[in-house]
Amino acid sequence: EIVMTQSPATLSVSPGERVILSCRASQSVGTNLAWYQQKPGQAPRLLIYGVSTRLTDLPARFSGSGSGTEFTLTISSLQSEDFAVYYCQQYNSLPPYTFGQGTKLEIK
Amino acid sequence: EVQLVESGGALVQPGGSLRLSCVGSGFTFSRYWMTWVRQAPGKGLEWLANIQQYGGERYYVDSVKGRFSISRDNANNSLYLHMSRLRVEDTAVYYCARGDTTSRYWGQGTLVTVSS
Numbered sequence: 001e002i003v004m005t006q007s008p009a010t011l012s013v014s015p016g017e018r019v020i021l022s023c024r025a026s027q028s029v030g031t032n033l034a035w036y037q038q039k040p041g042q043a044p045r046l047l048i049y050g051v052s053t054r055l056t057d058l059p060a061r062f063s064g065s066g067s068g069t070e071f072t073l074t075i076s077s078l079q080s081e082d083f084a085v086y087y088c089q090q091y092n093s094l095p096p097y098t099f100g101q102g103t104k105l106e107i108k
Numbered sequence: 109e110v111q112l113v114e115s116g117g118a119l120v121q122p123g124g125s126l127r128l129s130c131v132g133s134g135f136t137f138s139r140y141w142m143t144w145v146r147q148a149p150g151k152g153l154e155w156l157a158n159i160q161q162y163g164g165e166r167y168y169v170d171s172v173k174g175r176f177s178i179s180r181d182n183a184n185n186s187l188y189l190h191m192s193r194l195r196v197e198d199t200a201v202y203y204c205a206r207g208d209t210t211s212r213y214w215g216q217g218t219l220v221t222v223s224s
Contacts, residue, residue: 001169001170032209034209034210036153038153043203043214043215043216043217044145044153044203044211044214046210046211046212049209049210055212087152087153089153089155089210091209091210094167095155095157095158095167095168095169096155096156096167096168096169096170097155097158097209098155098169099152099153099154099155100152101152102152102153
C-alpha cells in the first residue's frame with residue numbers, strides 16, 4: 001500500500017496570502033495524484049486530478065504540480081472560502097487508492 | 109443532476125453486521141465504477157473498496173478485507189457495502205462516490221457507530 005504524507009498538518013494563514021501544501025508518496029505514483037477540499041459537515045470536493053488538471057469550475061488561483069513522489073497544491077491568494085482541509089490522493093496502478101492525512105488551512 | 113444518497117448507518121455492537129446502501133440518480137449507474145470511502149470522527153479520509161461496472165472486479169483496503177464486501181444492483185441503481193465483524197475503529201461516516209480512481213461526485217455520507 002502506498003502511504004501518502006501531507007505537510008504541514010495545520011497551516012495558519014491570512015486571507016490574500018499565497019500557500020503551498022505538500023504531499024509525498026512512499027513510492028512513485030507517476031502523475032496519478034488528485035487533490036480534494038473538505039469543509040466541515042460536507043463531503044470532499046475534487047479540485048484537481050492528474051497532478052495539475054483543474055476541474056472546470058475551480059478558480060485559477062488553485063494550481064497543482066509535481067510528479068513521482070513529490071507534489072504541491074498552491075493557492076495563489078487565499079480567499080475566505082478556501083479555509084478548509086485539503087487531501088491528496090494517489091490512484092496509481094491497482095487499489096487501494098490512498099489519501100494523505102490532510103492539511104488544515106485555518107485563519108491566522 | 110448527479111445524486112448519490114447513502115443510507116443504512118446505525119449504532120451497532122462490536123462483532124455485529126450492517127449493510128449500507130447508496131442509490132445513484134441523474135446518470136447511467138451501470139456505466140461507472142463505484143467506490144466506498146470512510147472518515148472516522150475528526151480524522152482523514154480512508155479509501156475502502158471499489159467495484160467495476162458489472163461487479164467483475166472488486167478491490168479492498170487491507171483493513172477491511174474479509175470483513176467487508178462491496179456489491180451492486182444496476183437494475184436498481186444501487187451500491188452496497190456489507191460489513192461484518194465490526195470493530196470500534198470502524199466507527200465513521202461512510203461515503204459512496206462515483207468513479208474508480210478519483211471521484212467528482214459523492215454522497216452526503218451515513219454514520220456508522222460501533223459501540224457497546
